[in-house]
Amino acid sequence: MNLSYSAEYEQFRREVRAFLEQHWTAEDKAAVPPPDPGSVSAALGGSNRVDERATTFRLKAIERGYLYRHIPKRYGGGEQAPDALRATIISEEFRRHDAPFEIMNQGAAMLAPTLIEKGSEAQRQRFVRDTLLGKIVWCQGYSEPGAGSDLASLRTKAELDGDHWVVNGQKTWTSNAQEANWMFALVRTEPDAPKHDGITYMLIDMRSPGIEVRPLRQMTGEADFNEVFLENVRVPRDSIVGERGRGWQVSRSTLKHERALIGSPTFARRTFDGIVMMAQAIEIRGHRAIDDPVFRNRLVEIEGRLLAAEYNSLRLLTASARGEDPGLAALVPKLHSSTLAYDVARLAMDMMSDRGCLYPGEPNAPAMGLFGRAYMWYFGMAIGGGAPNIQRNVIGERGLGLPRDARR
């Protein structure tokens, strides 16, 4: 155990700060109008910006080895030895400075590592760099109306016709399909094989003729996710990742990265720090919310869970740097963090007392109603990448060695 910020790390922090001061200026920050305060972009701050200034900045940060440290340089990453403390310093300083950071979307966080792991050299060259810079936006074509938790029963089919696959079917709950340039999808190519062996992992250009995107409105009121209809969509033969019929195995790799993305306690930490500030600012019945003994206790109760999640992620980083198998510790973060994020937002709702019922944007809503938005939005975290009971099956079976139940 060594968590000390030795002189070497303090020096590193100063370097990162100097870099940020120099390359992400007040002018850069002001160049783009701030997003709608209730939106997910606002929650992420400047970190997800993809305009030209942000791209120029990101390229410099990658060059310095500050971003995408786990991705090789030849594919557009920062390529650095794993060092959890350096990574933490970078993330802290970039956040403090509200600078563009690693893009938090499915392409950068999930597809890029999958291509590094399982893709062809041509696919890595073609996609990884632009994905990391947010120039290519991906959507994930997994779920179908009849294939949710039982994903392997998916029916969207692809048949070979000369040099092309011809894809027909329907995908659903597809986040970002309206903005996406590309989709990574699971399609059935071997209709006669057992269900897990008939699936192929395919990269589909969203501009292809025959693709229709229909927005679906979520409970939050916005339409971030969609239905995607594919009718005789022609996809070049070499657009598959891994072997034909081995897509299920490739998708396990993506899912691992998705769970890591959702399992990160970052969202819960931001919301928690936000509600502490709010609790110090708002009044209920003549006293500050933070002075209420019940809220104080609930805050610390939740902070205990949050700290456990954060230290567990440090433990996972160390295990990965040492090449150790962290076992259960790696299986639980998604369920743990999504439950935690929900409970953090729920506490915020309670602290607002009667004003908790006000919709985001109402002038009287504390923190512009941001926490109410988060309260609903966190259902997306809980369900995306496998609903909570699927996570419980994974933890029970792979973590605790319990028997699989009757599933075909």
Place this chain on the structure above:
Amino acid sequence: MDFGLSEEQTLLQDTIRRWVDGECTSTRIRTVMESPTGHDPDLWRGLAELGVTGLVVPAEHGGTGLELLDAALAAAALGWGCVPGPFLGSTMAAVALAASDHPDEQATWLPAIASGDALVTFALGEGLGQWDAAKLGATVTDRRITGEKPLVPYGDVADAIVVAARDEDGPGLWIVERGSAGITHTPLKVFDMTRRVSMATFDGTRAVKIASGRAAIDRARDAGLVLVAADAFGGAARCLDMTAKYSLTREQFGQPIGAFQGVKHQLADLACDLEPSRALWWYAAHAFDHLQDRSERHAAIAKAHMTDLYDRVTRYAIELHGGIGFTWEFDLHLWFRRALFDRAFLGEASWHRERAAALAGW
């Protein structure tokens, strides 16, 4: 930066676990817990030979001079094994003596603690939830202590007690030897028969000062909080492990009950909360020696967090075992009782959470 155990720490943890699994059979635990004092000198001697009693005793006094994290790993292994005995009070006393600036008292007691020749325990709480060093009622005048300590771990069998009290200079720590005039011990009947507690009253009892100021008391208390958190983790991990194994062998409706999602999901939820919490008490223990500005708050949070979880895990473990889990013969209630002790001793979770809120400046 490295958030993990060293090879030596992994070895320490595994060695104690192996010893515990071998020595502390259910029969042995029950023999000790049903004995009049609840203390088994042979078991304690065995732990001393392993080095467990001297983990935080400095090397120049015959210990291994390790850190609180090492002691916490030992506490977790003892919690796993439901090991009866005075480890908690003894380690709190060792922490206090190791930090003392009274070399004579250190030379008298520390080597004996490390070798297992002397059992020294720690007396802080004064009843009705009072564990605050600033509000002590026990007083020392002319090197004589007077006051009441209603919850002293193994006070009746200890060779000496480190007592938190105050004199004209304020709070401090004194050591009182067994058999000194004016001490009365009243053994108490407690839920957890593997950690005995007695009431000690001092009436002008001779006491030697080992530390001045409330910081010395707070440090020993914080060490205790972390050790309780680690004990709770170890015990909870064992109960979860026992229940997962039971659910593989116990068959109902023609299949192991662990195949039912009702059972599987309950166990998964417990694992989901328990496994990350390991990193919380690791951090709190590490902070005790290395990040002192965070140490007090993390100790409070870890104790509250782990003992809440311990209660929850033991409760579901017993329920998932069904009727057998409710019997005296089946061992699960021993951990349930340990959870009761861990929750109550050194103060309840909500008080520590309030302290943590205040320490954050909220």
